[in-house]
Amino acid sequence: MIKEMLQAENKDLALKLEQIHAHDLAQSFLLLNEEEKTRLFRFISDEKLSELMSYLEPEVAADILVNFKTAQQKAVVEIMEPDDVADILQAMDESDQQQILSVIEDSHEIQSLIQYDEEETGSVMTHLVIKLTPDLDVKVATKTVIKLAPEVEAVSTLFVVDNEDRFLGVIPLKKLLKSQPPLTIQDLYEESPFVYDHDSITYTVYHTRNHDISEMPVLNKDHQLLGMVTLDDVLDVYHEEATEDFEKLASLPETIEQSAIKTALSRVPWLLLLLLISTPIALITTMFEETLAMVAILVIFQPLILDTGGNVATQTLAVTLKMYVTNEEEVAKNVKREIMAGLINGLVIGLIAFLTTLLFASINPNISHNAVLVAFVVGFSLWLTVIFAPIVGFFIPTFFKKIKVDPASASGPLITTVIDVVSLVIYFGTATLLLM
Helix, strand or coil, rough: CCCHHHHCCCHEEEEEHHHHCHHHHHHHHHCCCCHHHHHHHHCHHHHHHHHHHHCCCCHHHHHHHHHHCCHHHHHHCCCCCCCHHHHHHHHCCCCHHHHHHHHHCCCCCHHHHCCCCCCCCHHEEECCCCEECCCCEEHHHHHHHHHHHHCCCCCCCEEEECCCCCCEEEEEEEHHHHCCCEEEEHHHHHCCCCCCCEHHHCCCHHHHHHHCCEEEEEEEECCEEEEEEEHHHHHHHHHHHHHHHHHHHHHCCCCCCCCCHHHHHHHHHHHHHHHHHHHHHHHHHHHHHHHHCCHHHHHHHHHHHHHHHHHHHHHHHHHHHHHHHCCCHHHHHHHHHHHHHHHHHHHHHHHHHHHHHHHHHHCCCCCCCHHHHHHHHHHHHHHHHHHHHHHHHHHHHHHHHCCCCHHHHHHHHHHHHHHHHHHHHHHHHHHHHCCC
8 A cells, every 4th residue: 555655646645654553554664665665754754754663673674774864863763762762773783873872862771771681671671651759649649640641651550669769569540540639659559560670581571471460660680660661562572582482493593584595594504403413313223124124014103103202292392491481490390290291191192002003913914923012012112202202302492591592492303303313212122122
């Protein structure tokens, strides 16, 4: 729609652009060519442009901002929310970043956000909050809220601090508006969950969700209120984290929305690594050629052993990653539960595999001369594999975390390849001991 509007000689173009929601405008913007984008910038107001850039990926917005003239850079960034500006600046080179900061009249707040690592809560918080002190009566407090409301990002939650800015609690706006003198803020505020500025973003996302609040207070180590993380920021982070973890679990490191060549180059190292790890599978099979030659039926059930072990390990991996994010203290207890579940599941699946193999071998006596023993090998191997798979699914991400690597990098393909090697050793090793 935006493309057609830009191509048409429409004198009301500027007005129509103002009426389009910034999210929809951002989605259409990505489909424009360079000439159309330049035309758009001529008709769009600085206010709408600032909204548009806040809905674009920081890297895209950074490329746009550095190409503006200094006056327009200043106009746009001073309208935007400080946390959005900080995200964009962090996507720039150092020189471009300093250039933008130099044109902002009061860049202290933005610089304080840039100092945080992108994985820390402080990097996504906003300083624009309404602070009230306990001694204010409700009438004065209400007037203060009305006066400051246009300057802050959200007013549904009001934050209470003492004279040294230490966080005391919160007051829902609705509660304040319903109150009458002689009540004071001291009578109204209530305790609230909070996070620290150096807490991980992932922790803050789940903390916010678990407590079902829309504005999470952010404190420093001295318990002073620095700002808040809003629900829309939490949703953005949640989406980014989920996408990133999905890519890692599938061994797709940041390849979505890249060109075909960049995508291929990004995946090649992982595919080569997985190919290298898969080499032992071929070597193990070669080591047991004599066993396979004597008991050919083993080949038929090999995919069953490999697939089941990989599925169980991947399930444990997913549970372990979730526990590391939401409740790390319970990880040790969780691994015991996973191993016990593997023990029970393995027993059930192993028994079913034993009966199925026994039936198959009995129907095809020319494939095996000892149906019961072959069935026992398949069932027992499957049982051991399902017991061992949760251990692999737990210890690989735990090892990654110990060496300061994102546990999500313990991808599905990596876990599956490792458990395949282990499964083959168990399967063919058991067959060699019992059938040869």
